[in-house]
Amino acid sequence: QVQLVESGGGLVQAGGSLTLSCVASGLTFTMYAMGWFRQVPGKEREFVAAINWRGGAALIDSVKGRFTISRDNAKNTLYLQMNSLKPEDTAVYYCAADKSVILHTTPHQIDYWGQGTQVTVSS
Numbered sequence: 162q163v164q165l166v167e168s169g170g171g172l173v174q175a176g177g178s179l180t181l182s183c184v185a186s187g188l189t190f191t192m193y194a195m196g197w198f199r200q201v202p203g204k205e206r207e208f209v210a211a212i213n214w215r216g217g218a219a220l221i222d223s224v225k226g227r228f229t230i231s232r233d234n235a236k237n238t239l240y241l242q243m244n245s246l247k248p249e250d251t252a253v254y255y256c257a258a259d260k261s262v263i264l265h266t267t268p269h270q271i272d273y274w275g276q277g278t279q280v281t282v283s284s
Contacts, residue, residue, distance in 0.1 A: 162187050163185070163186070163187040163188045163258070163272075163273045164185070164186045164187055165183055165184070165185050165256045165257075165258060165273055165274065165275035165276075166183065166184050166186075166275060166276070167181060167182065167183045167254065167255070167256045167275040167276065167277065167278040168181070168182050168183075168184075168278060169181040169182050169278060170254060170278030170279045170280045171279075171280070171281070172281045172282075172283065173246055173280075173281070173282055173283070174282070174283050175246060175247055175248055175282055175283065175284050176245060176246065177246050177282070178242070178243060178244045178245075178246065179243045179246065179280060180240060180241070180242050180243070181197070181240065181241040181243070181254055181256075181278060181280075182238055182239070182240055183195070183197075183238065183239040183240075183256030183275055184236075184237060184238050185237045185238070185239070185256075185258060186237065188258065188273070190214075190232075190234055190237040191214045191234050192214070192260060193214070193258045193259060193260055193261075193272075194211060194212070194213050194214070194258075194259045194260075194261050194262060194263055194264035195211070195212055195232055195239045195256070195257065195258055195259075195264065196208065196209070196210055196211035196212065196230070196239075196256075196257045196259070196264040197209045197210045197211075197230065197239075197241045197254055197255065197256060197257065198254070198255045198257055198268060198271075199250075199252035199253065199254045199255065199280075200252055200253050200255065200277075201251065201252045201253075205268070206255065206268045207221075207252075208221060208264075208266035208267075208268075209221055209224060209228070209241070209254070210224065210228060210230040210241060211230070211263070211264035211266070212230045212231065212232050212239070212264075213262060213263060213264070214232075214234065216231070216232065218230050218231075223249075224243075224250075227243065227244050227245045227246075228241060228242065228243050228244070229241070229242040229244075230242075239256055241254070243280070246280075246282045247282060248282045248283065248284045249282075250280060250282050251280060251281050251282050252279075252280060253277040253278065253279050253280075254277065254278050254279075254280050255274055255275055255277045256274070256275035257271045257273070257274055257275075258271070258272055258273040258274075259271050259272055260272050
């Protein structure tokens with residue numbers, strides 16, 4: 162049984178930092194591209210960042226220079242370091258696993274999801 166368990170969300174003031182973690186179990190971690198999506202009420206789930214098993218990363222323009230995605234294959238863990246947070250970053254953040262070389266950026270193509278962790282940035 163595949164499980165993705167996120168942690169690290171919370172409430173932070175604008176300009177602050179948070180680090181999200183996602184621990185994966187029940188899968189061969191290095192066979193999966195991993196990533197983060199986020200969702201606000203009434204909107205579609207949005208791709209944020211992706212990383213392949215070798216560490217090659219991609220991020221959306223609005224978070225480049227502020228967010229860093231990384232993974233520790235020995236610990237089956239995915240991270241999202243978020244700096245200089247803005248109120249518009251407020252969302253539920255979801256960890257995603259995709260049995261593919263490159264993570265699909267459309268939610269319906271993702272194989273597994275975590276339960277989500279709330280990030281709230283106050284102005």
